[in-house]
Amino acid sequence: MKNINLLFITSNPNYYLSRTVDYFIQALRAHLNIQVSYRSGFIQDIIDSSAFDPDFVYIDDYLGRRGPAVTGLTTLKCPYAVNMHDLHETRDSLLSIKQKKEILRKEGVEHIFVYCRDAFLRWYPEFSNYMRWLPHHANTNIYRNYELEKDIDFMMPGVAIQPYYPLRATIVERLKDRPEFVLLPHPHYRERKYDKEGIFIGEAYARELNRAKICFTCDTLYQYPVKKYFETPACHTLLLASFSQELYDLGFRPDENFVAIDENNFEEKAYDYLRDEEKRKYVTGKGMDMVHKRHATSKRAEEFVEMITKIINE
Numbered sequence: 001m002k003n004i005n006l007l008f009i010t011s012n013p014n015y016y017l018s019r020t021v022d023y024f025i026q027a028l029r030a031h032l033n034i035q036v037s038y039r040s041g042f043i044q045d046i047i048d049s050s051a052f053d054p055d056f057v058y059i060d061d062y063l064g065r066r067g068p069a070v071t072g073l074t075t076l077k078c079p080y081a082v083n084m085h086d087l088h089e090t091r092d093s094l095l096s097i098k099q100k101k102e103i104l105r106k107e108g109v110e111h112i113f114v115y116c117r118d119a120f121l122r123w124y125p126e127f128s129n130y131m132r133w134l135p136h137h138a139n140t141n142i143y144r145n146y147e148l149e150k151d152i153d154f155m156m157p158g159v160a161i162q163p164y165y166p167l168r169a170t171i172v173e174r175l176k177d178r179p180e181f182v183l184l185p186h187p188h189y190r191e192r193k194y195d196k197e198g199i200f201i202g203e204a205y206a207r208e209l210n211r212a213k214i215c216f217t218c219d220t221l222y223q224y225p226v227k228k229y230f231e232t233p234a235c236h237t238l239l240l241a242s243f244s245q246e247l248y249d250l251g252f253r254p255d256e257n258f259v260a261i262d263e264n265n266f267e268e269k270a271y272d273y274l275r276d277e278e279k280r281k282y283v284t285g286k287g288m289d290m291v292h293k294r295h296a297t298s299k300r301a302e303e304f305v306e307m308i309t310k311i312i313n314e
Contacts, residue, residue, distance in 0.1 A: 004032040004308065007052060010060035011067055012038040019202055020227065021060060023139040027301035040068040044075055054078055056308050058113075061085045063100045065093075073107040079311050081111035081132065087119045088222050097123055111311055113304075116224045118246045132307055135250055137300040138230040140292050142203055145236035146210045153180035153274055155212035155237075157205075157228060167218035167242050170263045180274075184208055209235040213280065214270055216261075218242040225250060230295045233258060233287030238280055240270055251294050257286040 006028070013022050028034050035052040039045075047054065055078055061067025062082035073080055082104075089096050095103070101124065104112070110130050114120040117133045124131075154175060160168035160183070175181040185199055200208050209215060209232055217228040219242050229247065232239045243252065243260035254260035261269050273280045293299075 004305070004312065005053060005055045006032050006034045006308070007037060007047065007050060007054035007057045008034055008060065009037045009039070009046065009058065009068055009070055020136075020139075023142070023297045024137070024301060024304075027139075027297045028304065030298075031301060031305045038068065040070060042072045043070055044072060046070065056080065056312060058308070059083065062109075063095055063103060071107070073109065079111070079308075079314075080109075081113055081308065081311065082109055083113040083115075083134075084120070085115065087114065087116060087123055101127070113307075116222075116246070117249075118244070119222050119224060134300065134304060134307070135225060135295065136227045136230055137295045137297045138227070138234040138291055139297040140234055143206045143209070143231045143234035144292075145288060146207050148207060148210045150211060150213045152182050152212040153214065154178075154270060155182045155184055155209070155215045156217075157184040157209065157215060157232070158217065164221050165218055166221060167261070167263055167266070168216065171216050171266055174267060182212070206231070206235050209237050212237050214238045214240055214273060216240050216266070216270075219244060219247070229258075230291050233284075234291040234295075236284055236288045238273060238284040239287055240266060240273070251290050255283065257283060257290045259283065 008025060010021050013019070025034065025036060035050050035054070037046055037050055039049065043057065057076060057078060057080040059067070059070050059080070059082045062070070062084055064085045067085070086093070104127065111132055112127060112130045113132045113134045115134065115136050117131070120131055121128055156168060156172055159165060160172045162169045172183060176183065215232045215237050217226065217232065217239065219225055219229070223244050223246070225247055229239065229241060229252070239258040240261045241258060242262065243254060252258050259269055259273060273283070
């Protein structure tokens with residue numbers, strides 16, 4: 001089969017700090033012909049402006065706060081799919097879940113790629129047959145073992161506010177005044193115009209993760225297997241985090257390649273693994289191996305190409 005012509009519609013990376021989609025697009029270039037568009041509007045106008053004849057159209061962050069607003073999908077003559085990032089709704093959401101469902105039906109969307117399987121099935125059960133599970137991943141050229149000195153005992157990367165990150169908030173409140181604890185700000189979705197000194201992104205962020213013996217995170221109020229579950233172990237740092245069936249299905253095994261914690265036991269487990277260097281190094285190594293083998297961006301790109309090839313051939 002000839003290389004697939006993929007039109008990939010996404011938000012302009014110049015406005016945001018996260019590089020995850022950039023990494024994914026670069027990995028896809030090894031497998032297909034890809035044209036990237038940052039435009040919003042009627043889909044046929046977007047195609048005409050791209051001077052590209054797609055075999056498949058993929059719209060990233062569909063109906064989300066940052067993704068392009070694309071309409072007229074039923075006019076497409078080739079297969080198409082969307083990726084939905086934010087599945088929940090809050091007071092700040094542009095669209096409610098009900099409104100998103102109405103648009104999915106109106107636009108005839110039959111292939112919905114999601115990072116978070118169980119949340120999608122919980123809130124969009126009538127679309128379960130349309131779901132394509134493509135979990136988060138880590139660019140292992142960036143998120144890797146830099147063999148830096150492990151001079152930070154405990155680290156909490158990212159946001160830790162209630163009510164969205166309940167376990168993170170509890171950990172920070174308990175440990176924030178202890179010298180062995182470091183809070184690392186990393187505004188993944190912050191617009192570039194708000195970038196400030198001391199914010200670590202890309203390789204600088206990965207190197208900071210690599211300095212820590214232990215990193216905490218949680219899967220949010222909504223039980224999303226967020227990117228930190230993949231980025232932290234990939235940097236040869238022990239992950240202590242909340243656990244779920246979805247994480248089990250992603251290959252996470254408590255006390256084998258990460259450490260499962262909750263609000264009642266995180267402190268005891270953290271200090272236990274801090275004291276037991278042999279056990280900590282064993283689980284840390286297993287975690288890095290698992291993520292690099294199962295969740296590298298290059299592997300996720302291969303899985304994506306297999307999935308859209310199957311859709312095209314249906």
